[in-house]
Amino acid sequence: MLNLILPLFVILSKDDNINVRQTCFESLLDLSNSLNDSRSIEQVSDMIIALIKFGLSSRTLKFVSTIAIRLHDLCHALTIFRVDEYQFIRETFLRLSQEKQYSECRLACAKHFSSVIDYLGPDELTNGFEELFFELCNDNDTKVCATMLSTIINLTKLCDDNKEKKYMSTIWNGFVSLLSNSNLNVMLSIATNLLNIFIAYSRNQEEGFAHGSICSTPVVRKKNDSRQIFYHRFNI
Numbered sequence: 001m002l003n004l005i006l007p008l009f010v011i012l013s014k015d016d017n018i019n020v021r022q023t024c025f026e027s028l029l030d031l032s033n034s035l036n037d038s039r040s041i042e043q044v045s046d047m048i049i050a051l052i053k054f055g056l057s058s059r060t061l062k063f064v065s066t067i068a069i070r071l072h073d074l075c076h077a078l079t080i081f082r083v084d085e086y087q088f089i090r091e092t093f094l095r096l097s098q099e100k101q102y103s104e105c106r107l108a109c110a111k112h113f114s115s116v117i118d119y120l121g122p123d124e125l126t127n128g129f130e131e132l133f134f135e136l137c138n139d140n141d142t143k144v145c146a147t148m149l150s151t152i153i154n155l156t157k158l159c160d161d162n163k164e165k166k167y168m169s170t171i172w173n174g175f176v177s178l179l180s181n182s183n184l185n186v187m188l189s190i191a192t193n194l195l196n197i198f199i200a201y202s203r204n205q206e207e208g209f210a211h212g213s214i215c216s217t218p219v220v221r222k223k224n225d226s227r228q229i230f231y232h233r234f235n236i
Contacts, residue, residue, distance in 0.1 A: 025051040032077035068096045068108035075119040103141040110147040114154035137174040142183035149189040156200035
């Protein structure tokens with residue numbers, strides 16, 4: 001069956017119509033989950049990479065945002081054992097996360113940040129992606145900021161499994177920066193995820209918060225069109 005399908009995908013992946021190529025990209029991602037022979041995997045991976053390059057160069061919202069939305073699937077489709085694919089994922093994610101014109105791309109990058117870190121390895125969190133992590137936590141689009149709370153939970157699970165406290169420090173600082181956001185959706189997201197964040201950073205009574213007791217953290221909120229600063233005390 002693959003011998004019949006793959007040649008057709010090769011033709012469709014080079015079609016003049018951009019919508020055909022975009023649909024082909026998504027279909028190839030779906031197909032990649034069912035492949036088990038190295039030759040087919042390599043062929044499909046090469047087509048996916050070629051379509052992503054085309055989609056990014058097309059500068060169309062639908063194609064570019066689709067690539068960002070499917071980042072999680074993309075990490076599963078490409079194998080980390082090929083250095084060129086590892087670097088391609090890294091460069092693609094950085095480019096999408098810096099997409100100023102389309103906030104949908106940054107929102108998707110915020111949602112799939114932990115998936116990309118899981119693929120590339122937690123070292124990226126304190127190397128190339130640390131600045132990006134804080135940029136997403138402080139994005140101009142509050143939807144992106146609100147999404148970063150659930151991403152922070154996923155990152156704590158990922159990095160705690162690796163028993164790397166230096167990664168947890170970066171994640172904690174991102175959470176603290178979100179506390180100063182006065183947007184209602186961000187505050188609701190903080191309230192939703194606060195218990196899980198507390199659990200992640202207080203695994204035992206002796207440890208408390210991983211970086212010492214945070215005695216006072218200013219949080220800016222709006223009330224009757226005026227800003228008030230509340231200091232939250234964490235007594236662990």
